[in-house]
Amino acid sequence: MPSGKIEQLDQCHHLHPWEDMANWKRSERFVITHGKGIYLYDDQGRELIDGPAGMWAVQIGYGRKEMADAIAEQVMGLPYASPWSATTTPAALLADKVTSLAPGDLNTVMFTTGGSTAVDTAIRTMHFLNNRLGRPEKKIVIAREKGYHGSTYLAASVTGKERDKSFFDFEERRVHFLPDVNPYIRPDGMTAAQWCDAKVEDLERAIAELGPGNIGAFIAEPILCSGGVVIPPEGYHRRTLELCRKHDILYISDEVVTGFGRLGHWFASEDVFGIQPDFITCAKGITSGYLPLGACLISDRVMSRMTGEDHDVLFPNGYTYSAHPVCCAAALKNIEIIETEGLLEHVRAISPHFQDRLKRLEASPIIGDARGMGLLGCLEGLMDEGRDTPLSVQRNLGAKLDEACEARGLIVRPMINMCVFSPPLTISRDEIDRMFDIIEDAVRDVEKEFGAVQTLA
Structure with a gap:
């Protein structure tokens, strides 16, 4: 069935969790067709790192035949x-x-x-x-x-x-x-x-x-x-x-x-x-x-x-x-x-690198806090009426980062002025670097939109 038809059927009949009722039957979602490892693939052929592991869930990654x-x-x-x-x-x-x-x-x-x-x-x-x-x-x-x-x-x-x-x-x-x-x-x-x-x-x-x-x-x-x-x-x-x-x-x-x-x-x-x-x-x-x-x-x-x-x-x-x-x-x-596969030991071994890359994002002038533990991370934007950027705009930070990350091949989960991520436990050190390279690039892009004058070091 054509992908456009799938999206149309979904919009007409499927009430999703936390649906925006003002946009009922108009919400746009990409259609995921399959996954492998830490990656998801949509009906347009895009490869996307699954930053939230679905909904904090896919520990062993996708496509496990066993x-x-x-x-x-x-x-x-x-x-x-x-x-x-x-x-x-x-x-x-x-x-x-x-x-x-x-x-x-x-x-x-x-x-x-x-x-x-x-x-x-x-x-x-x-x-x-x-x-x-x-x-x-x-x-x-x-x-x-x-x-x-x-x-x-x-x-x-x-x-x-x-x-x-x-x-x-x-x-x-x-x-x-x-x-x-x-x-x-x-x-x-x-x-x-x-x-x-x-x-x-x-x-x-x-x-x-x-x-x-x-x-x-x-x-x-x-x-x-x-x-x-x-x-x-x-x-x-x-x-x-x-x-x-x-x-x-x-x-x-x-x-x-x-x-x-x-x-x-x-x-x-x-x-x-x-x-x-x-x-x-x-x-x-x-x-x-x-x-x-x-x-x-x-x-x-x-x-x-x-x-x-x-x-x-x-x-x-x-x-x-x-x-x-x-x-x-x-x-x-x-x-x-x-x-x-020793995934618990693997998580303990790579978490310091994950958290180090996460913490580096605090250098951005639009990030107030970069926090996490293990393979959990959150970027929280500044929420300060005293800055040049209005509070109403800052509240869109999570959505803006989500949009910028997705355009670069990464899914994150936006929440008001925050975005969170918790990738599959199978993620490698190189994949962690790829993930955070995308996030850093996305943050720089959003900085420009918010009028920030500084950039990540």
């Missing part, structure tokens, strides 16, 4: 089985494997359909536990501004991104947001350590005001990825976990992005940030995006308090596609590839 073979074999053998009445070999093997990779005592897993339902499962488990313990009032979830946790009702309710612009409803009664944790916005003269103190005090103050008897959980991303790759100050996660333990508040670590290698470890909670949470939610990288799958890992500490002698109490949470055997087979093959 993944396709594992999926096909499972489809032919057993495409589906009800998780209510049976188990399957892939589901049991994956449960054992994932819990063996998880930190501490997170020895139980419930498989879900994606990250949103994994977060829902963690929150519903907290509800179930506190009802079991006779504490029906202990249900508030504390979250952070700029945090992103999903699109289902509960997950969206604990998401702190640009809520004021949404026409959706949220659960307001049992959610409390703490202010932005981004060290980039700290006042002039404040050290990172002082900022950490202030952010921990945010949580202390909320616990005191709301009452620990009313707070069921604190949810946090190790790195607030969709909020702009926000890296909390050193020691923040450990200190907030200690506060949660002190007040019997469950700690949910949302590793939907950071899990499965993005920072060079299976999970970032303990190996990078030194914490053992009560829950870890994950998705995306668990299958490298080849099939949809999520997981909620639950600690023995929580499970031991949920179970008891009264066997008539059910745990009524689950999905038609929980532990889908084909998705579980894909996850097992994905983990095998990451292990056999």
Whole structure:
């Protein structure tokens, strides 16, 4: 079918995520036909580096025949089985494997359909536990501004991104947001350590005001990825976990992005940030995006308090596609590839070069902050009314950089005055250089449009 026809059908009938309703049926998207390694190819024959790895997901890169073979074999053998009445070999093997990779005592897993339902499962488990313990009032979830946790009702309710612009409803009664944790916005003269103190005090103050008897959980991303790759100050996660333990508040670590290698470890909670949470939610990288799958890992500490002698109490949470055997087979093959190819070690080895190239972009007069960790990066433009460039123009920086990068063969993800990127873990050092050469050239181009008088060194 001609590519123009595909685009026309898409515009007429396909409602995309985060669609601009003012341009409904007029939004233009390029048609991706196939991928190989870190590259995508469109219907015009263009080769594009996939800077965001799809949606923070494609860890092992595109075109992996061994993944396709594992999926096909499972489809032919057993495409589906009800998780209510049976188990399957892939589901049991994956449960054992994932819990063996998880930190501490997170020895139980419930498989879900994606990250949103994994977060829902963690929150519903907290509800179930506190009802079991006779504490029906202990249900508030504390979250952070700029945090992103999903699109289902509960997950969206604990998401702190640009809520004021949404026409959706949220659960307001049992959610409390703490202010932005981004060290980039700290006042002039404040050290990172002082900022950490202030952010921990945010949580202390909320616990005191709301009452620990009313707070069921604190949810946090190790790195607030969709909020702009926000890296909390050193020691923040450990200190907030200690506060949660002190007040019997469950700690949910949302590793939907950071899990499965993005920072060079299976999970970032303990190996990078030194914490053992009560829950870890994950998705995306668990299958490298080849099939949809999520997981909620639950600690023995929580499970031991949920179970008891009264066997008539059910745990009524689950999905038609929980532990889908084909998705579980894909996850097992994905983990095998990451292990056999040493991709975690590879990420740890090349991340310093990735971060060095990223940091060099701060030399641009239109870039306020270039931050990242592992294979995560964000460029945040200046947002200052005092500059010659109007604030309304600066807000378009992400879109302008996206446009300039795409014209040069690179996809990035624009977000207001930011653009983010998180390439497949298989990216080589030479490909990192190619990627950042494109970004630097694109930044220079946008500098001219914004009237900047300086250029990158």
